[in-house]
Amino acid sequence: xxxxxxxxxxxxxxxxxxxxxxxxxxxxxxxxxxxxxxxxxxxxxxxxxxxxxxxxxxxxxxxxxxxxxxxxxxxxxxxxxxxxxxxxxxxxxxxxxxxxxxxxxxxxxxxxxxxxxxxxxxxxxxxxxxxxxxxxxxxxxxxxxxxxxxxxxxxxxxxxxx
Numbered sequence: 321x322x323x324x325x326x327x328x329x330x331x332x333x334x335x336x337x338x339x340x341x342x343x344x345x346x347x348x349x350x351x352x353x354x355x356x357x358x359x360x361x362x363x364x365x366x367x368x369x370x371x372x373x374x375x376x377x378x379x380x381x382x383x384x385x386x387x388x389x390x391x392x393x394x395x396x397x398x399x400x401x402x403x404x405x406x407x408x409x410x411x412x413x414x415x416x417x418x419x420x421x422x423x424x425x426x427x428x429x430x431x432x433x434x435x436x437x438x439x440x441x442x443x444x445x446x447x448x449x450x451x452x453x454x455x456x457x458x459x460x461x462x463x464x465x466x467x468x469x470x471x472x473x474x475x476x477x478x479x480x481x482x
Contacts, residue, residue, distance in 0.1 A: 324354035341450075344387050345434050360437035368414040372407035374435040380405050381438045384413045386421045390428035395466045397424035403438065410435065446474065 331347050343351065345362075352359045361378050364387055365371035375382045386399030394400045398420030401413040414433050421430060444464035452458050459481045462474030 328354045338389065340389050342389070342392055344389055344431065345385060345436075346387060346431075360439050362434055362436040364432040364434055365414060366432045368411040371414040371433055371435050372410040375404060375410040376407050378435065378437055382410065383436045383438045384410065384417060385434045385436065386417050387431040387434050388421060388425075388428045389431070390425055391421055393469055395469050397421050399424070400466065449479065450476075 328351050331343070331350055335341075335343060335347065346364050349359055349362060351357075363374040363378070365374055371384065375384075382404045384401045384404055385394050386397060388399075391397045391399055399417050401417060404410050404413050417433050418430065421428060444467070446460065446462050446464040446468045448460040450458050450460065455478060457479035458476045459479045460474055460476050461481075462468055463471060468474060
């Protein structure tokens with residue numbers, strides 16, 4: 321576990337050095353893995369062909385999402401495609417997401433396209449934390465996925481929350 325926690329420290333230090341306040345999804349996965357929090361299988365593609373290979377290896381359907389520290393609201397940017405059902409669709413979706421992201425924010429640093437196992441059932445949630453100048457450490461929790469951006473159904477509680 322100490323190697324896992326070292327990986328988390330390395331990510332957090334890099335994010336801080338970049339003067340960012342949010343993790344990318346792949347960075348968040350490393351944190352979840354380190355603490356034993358299960359998440360869907362995923363990989364980051366740097367080309368359309370690689371996206372097709374990752375998706376094929378993982379099994380369909382998959383979800384594809386832009387990976388950029390400069391694009392936090394992926395749905396607004398056209399950076400999410402749900403229900404990709406074939407290698408050809410994965411290649412097409414890769415190109416579409418990339419074009420949409422560049423149109424949304426031309427100078428965004430794009431690290432790739434996340435290809436993620438699409439799970440059925442359950443409820444997708446968002447969990448986060450912030451440090452507020454008045455209240456200190458806060459934990460955020462709410463409906464995840466596209467709903468976080470559409471419904472903005474999120475709550476903040478003082479840490480530790482029980």
